[in-house]
Amino acid sequence: MLLNLKEMPLKKIFIVCILIAAVGAGCSSRKESAKLVQGTPAYQLAKDLAAKLPSLDPDKNEVMISTKEFTITTGDIIQTLQDRLGTRAAQLKELNAQDLKNAMKQNAVRMGERKLLLAASAKTKSSVTPDELNKALNDQYNQAGGEQQFLEILKTNGVAVESFKQAIQDDLLIQKYLEADIFKTIAATDAEIQKAYGEDKTASVRHILLLTQGKPDAGKAGIHKKMEDILAKVKSGEDFAALAKQYSEDPGSKDNGGLIPEEFGRGRMVKPFEDAAFSVPVGQISGIVETTYGFHILRVEGRTKETLPLDQVKTQLEEQIKQQKKATAFDSHLAKLKEKAKFSTVGFKT
Numbered sequence: 001m002l003l004n005l006k007e008m009p010l011k012k013i014f015i016v017c018i019l020i021a022a023v024g025a026g027c028s029s030r031k032e033s034a035k036l037v038q039g040t041p042a043y044q045l046a047k048d049l050a051a052k053l054p055s056l057d058p059d060k061n062e063v064m065i066s067t068k069e070f071t072i073t074t075g076d077i078i079q080t081l082q083d084r085l086g087t088r089a090a091q092l093k094e095l096n097a098q099d100l101k102n103a104m105k106q107n108a109v110r111m112g113e114r115k116l117l118l119a120a121s122a123k124t125k126s127s128v129t130p131d132e133l134n135k136a137l138n139d140q141y142n143q144a145g146g147e148q149q150f151l152e153i154l155k156t157n158g159v160a161v162e163s164f165k166q167a168i169q170d171d172l173l174i175q176k177y178l179e180a181d182i183f184k185t186i187a188a189t190d191a192e193i194q195k196a197y198g199e200d201k202t203a204s205v206r207h208i209l210l211l212t213q214g215k216p217d218a219g220k221a222g223i224h225k226k227m228e229d230i231l232a233k234v235k236s237g238e239d240f241a242a243l244a245k246q247y248s249e250d251p252g253s254k255d256n257g258g259l260i261p262e263e264f265g266r267g268r269m270v271k272p273f274e275d276a277a278f279s280v281p282v283g284q285i286s287g288i289v290e291t292t293y294g295f296h297i298l299r300v301e302g303r304t305k306e307t308l309p310l311d312q313v314k315t316q317l318e319e320q321i322k323q324q325k326k327a328t329a330f331d332s333h334l335a336k337l338k339e340k341a342k343f344s345t346v347g348f349k350t
Contacts (some may be wrong), residue, residue: 064108086158121177188321206258
């Protein structure tokens with residue numbers, strides 16, 4: 001499986017990614033915290049997970065996120081995962097203690113951010129019409145081959161239909177709020193479009209990756225030291241492709257000497273990786289680049305520029321620029337919401 005730097009590369013981390021996406025897909029804006037009820041699937045899941053991570057004991061219901069307006073507990077997270085994923089939430093039990101802790105922390109932050117955005121949208125009187133919700137639901141149904149087939153999938157996986165619909169409605173509500181209040185003035189100027197047109201369009205890259213995702217912070221210094229040693233080998237003239245085959249932990253490219261199979265354009269990779277891919281001179285080696293996945297060393301194999309006339313790609317470039325600006329505006333807005341709410345990650349006691 002190729003690590004394209006938008007997805008987690010290993011099965012256990014892929015599971016984490018699915019679970020985080022489930023929490024991010026929607027959560028109630030209620031202020032009270034969930035207290036898991038004995039005898040329910042969520043309670044039993046929490047009990048099973050507590051065997052690896054005692055803080056997840058449903059009878060403790062430890063606080064993970066604290067704000068002025070609400071708290072998020074381990075019970076909130078596990079209940080949401082159970083609601084959104086049904087039987088698939090049991091995949092959490094495949095994680096070791098450290099990966100489980102990391103997954104819960106990331107889920108807690110995502111859920112807290114979601115609550116802040118829902119609360120902000122409520123203050124602006126944003127709303128979703130029945131027609132808008134039905135259209136979004138039908139889009140989901142069509143991807144699965146029809147409503148009946150989609151509902152059967154939910155039933156098979158133990159996911160409540162109303163829980164799914166609420167997640168879709170929350171998605172729409174937040175998107176409408178952002179478009180109307182945060183992104184409404186975002187535009188791409190002719191000068192920005194012209195500049196983007198003259199920049200390299202795609203890059204071809206080999207890389208060596210040492211994973212830190214899902215590993216304890218205490219071990220990162222050792223991983224960085226190992227990457228420093230690999231970088232020294234590269235700089236001394238050792239063959240990059242051979243080193244990638246020997247050391248890289250990206251299963252999708254290591255056997256091919258670290259070569260990412262397809263050229264990629266801007267916006268396809270996580271930003272630090274993309275920045276290096278489009279700034280390091282062709283044929284040259286980067287330093288150690290850190291992303292959310294780990295430490296990388298890149299060798300840029302080549303880059304290409306746009307060959308079509310500007311008038312044929314202007315709309316596409318304009319949209320790319322606007323999306324980049326929206327991402328920056330979103331991060332800035334979310335940071336302000338968190339600061340105002342005194343958003344704090346409490347963590348685990350045990």
